[in-house]
Amino acid sequence: QVQLVESGGGLVQAGGSLRVSCAVSGVTFSHLAMGWFRQAPGKEREFVGSISRSAVSTSYADSVKGRFIISRDAVENTLHLQMNILKPEDTAVYYCAARFWSPSVNADAYQYWGQGTQVTVSS
Numbered sequence: 001q002v003q004l005v006e007s008g009g010g011l012v013q014a015g016g017s018l019r020v021s022c023a024v025s026g027v028t029f030s031h032l033a034m035g036w037f038r039q040a041p042g043k044e045r046e047f048v049g050s051i052s053r054s055a056v057s058t059s060y061a062d063s064v065k066g067r068f069i070i071s072r073d074a075v076e077n078t079l080h081l082q083m084n085i086l087k088p089e090d091t092a093v094y095y096c097a098a099r100f101w102s103p104s105v106n107a108d109a110y111q112y113w114g115q116g117t118q119v120t121v122s123s
Contacts, residue, residue: 002026002112004096009117016086020117022079022096027112029077030054033103035110036070036081038092038119048081048094050103059103064090086121094119 008020024032035050049060051070058070069082079096094117097110104110 002098004098004112004114006094006096006114006117009094009119011120011122012086014086014088014121014123016121017082017084018086018119019083020081020094020119022081022114024077024079024098027098029072030074031100032098032112033101034070034072034079035097035099035103035105035107036079037095037097037107038090039095039116040089040092043092045095045107047105047107050105051079052103053101057103059105061105083119086119088121088123090119091121092119093117 003025005023012018036048037045039045049070051058067085071080096114098112099110
């Protein structure tokens with residue numbers, strides 16, 4: 001059974017940094033492309049970034065490019081999202097997602113999802 005469990009959310013001031021993580025189990029991690037999505041109150045879930053199986057390729061939404069960094073740890077079977085220079089508009093529930101083989105910017109393309117972790121950025 002594939003499980004994705006996020007951790008590391010919290011409250012941070014604008015301009016600060018936070019790292020959220022996603023522990024993956026029940027599947028061969030190297031077979032999975034991974035993505036991060038977020039959903040703010042009253043808004044649709046949106047793509048944040050993705051990383052390929054080998055970690056060679058990453059992709060980011062324009063709104064986070066240059067501030068957020070996605071990485072994956074093949075030993076710990078964990079996905080990370082390092083968020084820097086946080087803004088109040090980054091406030092949302094952050095979800096990790098997984099799909100076999102290649103990453104995608106489309107949420108519908110992902111088969112597996114974590115439960116989400118709240119990130120709140122105060123101004």
